[in-house]
Amino acid sequence: MPALPPEIAEWFASRGWRVRRHQAEMLDVADAGGHALLVADTGAGKTLAGFLPTLAAFCPSRLGGAGAPEGLHTLYISPLKALAHDVQRNLLAPIAEMGLDLRVETRSGDTPSERKARQRARPPHVLLTTPESLSLLLSYPEAPEIFSGLKRVVIDEIHAFATGKRGDLLALALARLQALAPGLQRVGLSATVAHEDGFRSWLAPWGEVDTVALVEGETGAPPQVEIMVPAGERVPWGGHAAAWAVPQLMDLIRANRVTLVFTNTRFLAEYIFQLLWDANEETLPIGIHHGSLSVEARRKVESAMARGALRALVCTASLDLGVDWGDIDLVVQMGAPKGSSRLLQRIGRANHRLDQPSRAVLVPGNRFEFLEAMAACDAVNEGQRDGEDFRPGGLDVLAQHVMACACSGPFHEEALLAEIRSCWPYAWVDATVLARVLDFVATGGYALRAYDRFRRIVRTRDGQWRLAHPEQAARHRLNAGIIVDSEMLDVRFRNGRSLGKVEEFFGAQLSPGDTFRFAGLDLEVEGVRDLDLIVRAAKKAGRIPSYGGLRMPLTTHLSTRVQAMLADRSGWARFPDDVREWLEMQDWRSRLPHPGELLVESFPHQGRAYSVFYTFEGWNANQSLGMLITRRMEELGLGPLGFVANDYALAVWSLRPIADPAPLLSPDILAHEFVEWVQGSHLLRRAFREVAVISGLVERQHPGKRKSGRQVTFSTDLIYDVLCRHEPDHVLIEAAWADARTRMTDLGRLADLLERAGAQLVHVEVERVTPLAVPVLVMIGRESVPDGAADDELVLEAESLGGLAMRPDC
Structure with missing residues (x-):
């Protein structure tokens, strides 16, 4: 194998660093012409390892006296704009210190249009971008010229999008790039991949998984993770914000140089920031960062962090992927982490060095979240990761890609099919499926073909597909994208x-x-x-904006661990006294759910019949199950009045008690009530709105004007009604159903739950509210009942037989 170029070796020596084994292996794989997936701990120098072959290619010792080659050499794909800018900052220093003639630029939705035009005319050697910006760049007629000399694609934090629709778009872009540059090398980087073989298959050209080398990084120092509990008080019964922890959190901020405070939602980021600022008597510099802030606000905060000018930063997932600020010495997770991989990723922002332990504090919002935090800590200590499953690529994304290809230039259907099938998410696509997608892009489908505005591509006499009108290219680039937020x-x-x-x-x-x-x-x-x-x-504080969207799901891996902890009484000794007493009282009053079983408790409360289903399948699945069960309860004459769900349980109340929950949980509920419910609810309409936007059927943007959310919804609802009546097998109806079955309802988890219920359903009837039921029941009427009033009553009822001195700290 070729030796490490002396320029790079001398640069490492000047820093007092050594080239790590996995970094050298990445260079060896590249020199051998192969693809690679690098899985290494945070702080192991993954990004440098990914770029090392690029740096080596531009070293004078390898160029042999020739000048640096012109044109695009390496693409770097990241899930976040902030990460791309961070990588650019960290690359420029070694490039300058090695004296390499290597130009590095970023390209995203924030990049000025004049710079984007210049990049197409004279591409940099290294372009840092996102999947969406790459897809748009591929839509230009210059794409074959821009990418023909491309040597490498480096996909950072590959776990963050490979299993979703952004991954579908990126996989199609990789297939197009490979067609334009057959010798292209693909590289994936991650610290938290759970199933390496699945990601190798996704990364490789279809059927060539053996060409992707798995490179495992050197093991780093184990993280130091603690769980915060209220000082001298009790872990709260309910709530997710963990507002009780603000005084203790301020003490941590004072005691550390820089603290990164993660929250799971934008609302909580604003809320916790407000509470911290109100408690910040010393006016320490504390910032906030999330995806809905303006570009200027985000860049200002990122720059302040890079300068070391902040003592704390409250943020969301906008900063949990790979951003390297070495001076952060503590990470705080407010609320439950929802997954060990996500937690590990966030912990790694502290002490971003392989040989130093990252320090983190988890702040649970309630007692179930305390158990979840313990389970996540155990998983991190054992090195176990979790992640989402792969699924077939979406037809709406495929339609968007077809349109991008047409914008670049005419294409033959057979060649496009071969290209599409070369990527793992779309290997299932055959000529019939592609023909349906092409017909949709060309006409809108059978029910819409009479409307000229849906005609975007046409077939020429020689059998090629091309744009119906040149203006379609500008419209596509204005509206293309995968992320469909609320307006x-x-x-x-x-x-x-x-x-x-x-x-x-x-x-x-x-x-x-x-x-x-x-x-x-x-x-x-x-x-x-x-x-x-x-x-x-304003001079007075007001409400905090709320944001829609799905909640982070509790991973199956953590769910299983929490259930195992409930069953392991010997492990309860490490819990705080009030949490241990809570579980002991539950075990005495009723029983605890064992791994693999579904426990259902039924009891009267305030003149109503209540049942609590302990599913541990996440809020999304429980919310869907509640809608299905109440429909079936209505048919059985039980008089359902409502339900409420959290990640761990579903509570249903009705006029008449559930004597036997088994009929409510039969698997045929997914074949009958599920279909009927989805068709009659907003769920499918919302899914259709998203796929209609992604596929390009409905445009959000026009030159100089943007449609409001109401206008988009009105347009998609009209089209949805037309298709349901006249073309129910339309490709977008199929795509909307696919979304409804997977991402939006956690159908797979529901199916597993119902199968488990048929085999191991345990129904316990008790006289009053049980301790384990309190965390979900305190959520009832949270928006309209003053905090504490209903909670006190529930806790008193749960305690009435046990005499425990519990406080409803909600």
């Missing part, structure tokens, strides 16, 4: 300065004079102008 309003001051975005639904509830808190500022509404929410500074 947003720009939050602006009167002078035009943007602070970020709030959802249109939230903005519609505001009137002039109303106040709200956003981006760490108290704002007063002046009015709405088009799709801008005009604000000014």
Whole structure:
């Protein structure tokens, strides 16, 4: 194998570093012409390992006196814009210190249009971008020229998007790149891949998984993870914000140089930031970062972190992937982590060095979250990771890719099919499926072909497909993308300065004079102008914007661990006294759910009949199950009145008790009630809206104008109704059903739950509320009942036979 170029060897020596084994292996694999998947701990130098072959290719010792080659050499794909900018910062220093003639630039939705045009005319040697920006770049006629000399694609944090629709888009882009540059090498990087073979298959050209070498990184120092509990008090019964921890959290911020505080939602980021600032008597510099803030606000915070000017930063998943700020010495996770891989990823932001342990503190919001935090800590200590399963690629994404190909230039159907089938998510596509997709892109489908606006591509006499009109290319590039958030309003001051975005639904509830808190500022509404929410500074605090979207699901891996902890009484000794007493009282009053079984408790409460199903299958699955069960309860005459769900349990209340839950949980509920429910609910309409936007059927943007969320919903609802009546087998109806069955309802977990219920259903009837039921029951009426009133009653009822001195710390 070729030796490490002296320029790189001398640079490592000047830093007092050594080339790690996995970094040398990545260079060896590249020199041999192979693909590679690198799985290495955070701080192991993964990004440098991925770029090492690129740096080596531009070393004078390897160029042999020739000048640096022109054109695009390496693509770096990241899931986050912030990560791309961070990588650029960290690459420029070694490039300059080695004296390499190597130009590095970023390209994303934030990149000015003039720079994007220049990059197409004169590409840099290394381009740092996202899957969406890559797909758009491939849609230009210059794409064959831009990418023909491409040597490497480096996909960072590959676990973050390979299993979703962004991964579908990227897989199709990789297939197109491989066709344009047959010698292209593919590289994937991750610290938290659970199933290496699955990611190797996704990364490789179809059928060539053996060409992807698995490179495992050197083992780093084990992380140091603690769980915070209330000082001198009890772990709360309910709630997810963990607001009780703010005084202790401020003590941690004071005691450390830089603390990164992760939350699971944008709402919680704003909420925790507000609480910290109110408690920040010393006015320590604390920032906030999430995806709905303006580009300027995010860049300002990122720059402050890079300079070491902040003592703490409250953030969401916008910063949990690979961003390297070496001075962070503590990570705090507010609320449950929902998965060991996600936790490991976030922990790795602290002490971003392989030989030093990362320090983290988990702050559970309630008692179940304490158990989940313990389970996640155990998984991290044992090195066990979790992750989402792979699934077939979406037809809506395929339609978007077909349109991008047409924008680049005419294509033959047979060649495109071979290209599509060369990537793992779409290896299942045959000529019939592609023909359906092409017909949709060309006409909108049978029921819509009479409308000219749906005609985007046409077939020429020589059998090629091309754009129906040149203007279709501009329309595609204006609307293409995979992430379909709820429609947003720009939050602006009167002078035009943007602070970020709030959802249109939230903005519609505001009137002039109303106040709200956003981006760490108290704002007063002046009015709405088009799709801008005009604000000014306010003197009083107001409500915090809420954001829609699915919640982070509790992974199956952590769910199984939590259930095992409940059954292992010998392990309860490490729990706080109140948590241990809670479980002991539950075991005495009723029973604890054992691994593999489904426990259902039934009891009267306030003149109603209650049943609690302990599923441990996550909020999304439990929410769907609640809708299905109440429909069946209605048919059986039980008079269901409502339900509430959390990650661990589903509580249903009704006029008449459930004597036998088995008929409510028979597997045929998915074949009958599920189909009927989905068709009659907003679920399928919402799924259809998303696939209609992704596929390009409905456009959100027009030159100089953006549709409101209401306009998009109105358009998609009209089309949905037409297709359901006249073309129920339309390709987008099929795509919407696929979304409804998987991502939006956790159908796979529901099916497993129902199968388990048929074999190991345990029904316990008790006289009153049980301790284990309190965390889910305190959620009832949370928005309309003052905190504490209903909770006190529930806790007193749960305690009434045991005499435990428990406080409802909610």
